[in-house]
Amino acid sequence: MSAIGVLTGGGDCPGLNAAIRAVVRGAVDRGYEVIGIRHGWRGLAEGDTVALDRAAVAGILPRGGTILGTTGYDPFREGTVEAVRATTRSLGLAGVVVIGGEGTLGVARRLHEELAYPVVGVPKTIDNDLAGTELTIGFDTAVHICTAAIDRLHTTAESHNRVMVVEVMGRHTGWIAAASGIAGGADVIFVPEAPTPIEDACEHILARHEQGKDFSIVVAAEGYRLTRRSGEQEELVIQEVDRYGYVRLGGIGHVIAREISAGTGFETRVTVLGHVQRGGTPTARDRFVATRLGLHAARLADEGSWGRMAAVLGDTIGDVSLEEATRERRGLSPEWIEAARIVA
Numbered sequence: 001m002s003a004i005g006v007l008t009g010g011g012d013c014p015g016l017n018a019a020i021r022a023v024v025r026g027a028v029d030r031g032y033e034v035i036g037i038r039h040g041w042r043g044l045a046e047g048d049t050v051a052l053d054r055a056a057v058a059g060i061l062p063r064g065g066t067i068l069g070t071t072g073y074d075p076f077r078e079g080t081v082e083a084v085r086a087t088t089r090s091l092g093l094a095g096v097v098v099i100g101g102e103g104t105l106g107v108a109r110r111l112h113e114e115l116a117y118p119v120v121g122v123p124k125t126i127d128n129d130l131a132g133t134e135l136t137i138g139f140d141t142a143v144h145i146c147t148a149a150i151d152r153l154h155t156t157a158e159s160h161n162r163v164m165v166v167e168v169m170g171r172h173t174g175w176i177a178a179a180s181g182i183a184g185g186a187d188v189i190f191v192p193e194a195p196t197p198i199e200d201a202c203e204h205i206l207a208r209h210e211q212g213k214d215f216s217i218v219v220a221a222e223g224y225r226l227t228r229r230s231g232e233q234e235e236l237v238i239q240e241v242d243r244y245g246y247v248r249l250g251g252i253g254h255v256i257a258r259e260i261s262a263g264t265g266f267e268t269r270v271t272v273l274g275h276v277q278r279g280g281t282p283t284a285r286d287r288f289v290a291t292r293l294g295l296h297a298a299r300l301a302d303e304g305s306w307g308r309m310a311a312v313l314g315d316t317i318g319d320v321s322l323e324e325a326t327r328e329r330r331g332l333s334p335e336w337i338e339a340a341r342i343v344a
């Protein structure tokens with residue numbers, strides 16, 4: 001019996017288990033054995049694997065996180081590409097389904113292009129910034145969590161006549177900020193793709209107060225760089241670089257709050273939603289999207305359509321090349337940017 005591997009890499013998100021379950025079911029249905037690879041690419045470099053059958057994935061559909069574990073391990077960076085290939089051979093894998101974002105799928109693309117490694121991708125990241133797909137696993141849940149938080153902040157902001165700044169994730173793009181800001185009725189939305197000058201935000205908040213609205217909700221993507229009307233931009237606020245060389249953002253909310261407080265004189269508070277956005281049970285949408293993407297990936301693996309990534313294309317699931325998916329990031333479209341600007 002031939003076998004297919006499955007791994008999750010990069011940051012976790014709700015919906016990964018639904019995707020793993022679908023890959024297993026789709027592959028078993030076609031007569032394959034499935035081998036789960038633990039902790040992303042590291043599991044292939046170190047031979048850390050677990051057999052997955054239908055029983056092993058029973059009950060995981062609504063669970064957040066990933067039963068396989070995940071890391072940002074990059075075999076090119078670690079010099080372990082040969083070990084990855086050796087493990088793949090020794091496990092008798094026909095190919096590997098890789099569930100990941102730009103980093104993990106970037107490794108998949110290189111392995112495929114440079115070494116003809118048999119791999120199929122499934123897009124996940126709460127940031128929703130992969131090209132070639134209209135949606136990535138985890139985004140919908142993150143937006144729900146942020147919108148619920150904004151709703152709660154509204155009532156306390158209103159009671160105290162305060163400005164509430166909510167910092168959400170989004171390293172390079174403002175998908176979560178724009179979607180939750182629009183859905184939550186934010187008054188200002190800061191995104192990296194079209195950075196609103198801080199002076200414009202202060203003016204808008206002052207104008208609201210003049211109209212009798214004594215509170216304001218401000219949503220900022222962590223990847224927003226403080227921008228002035230002069231065009232001058234501050235550096236990204238970086239917390240650290242992790243052991244895999246990954247830059248960790250966070251803190252722009254406090255910078256914005258300081259500026260708004262100084263520019264308006266209003267009492268300002270900050271909420272950094274952080275990893276709460278990635279935790280807990282996935283929404284129904286993330287579950288069915290992850291399931292359909294996982295099933296499509298199993299189909300692609302069965303066909304030997306290596307180098308492809310399952311993708312959400314309008315109302316259907318199709319696939320694109322890993323090259324297209326990782327060539328450049330997908331930022332907010334002009335229509336999204338305009339919506340965020342007009343309603344906020």
Ligand code: F6P
Pocket residue numbers: 011101125126127169170171222242248249278
């Ligand atoms: O890429 C997904 C993401 O959640 C980003 O929005 C965020 O910047 C990053 O991961 C956080 O990474 P970590 O879990 O390593 O702190």
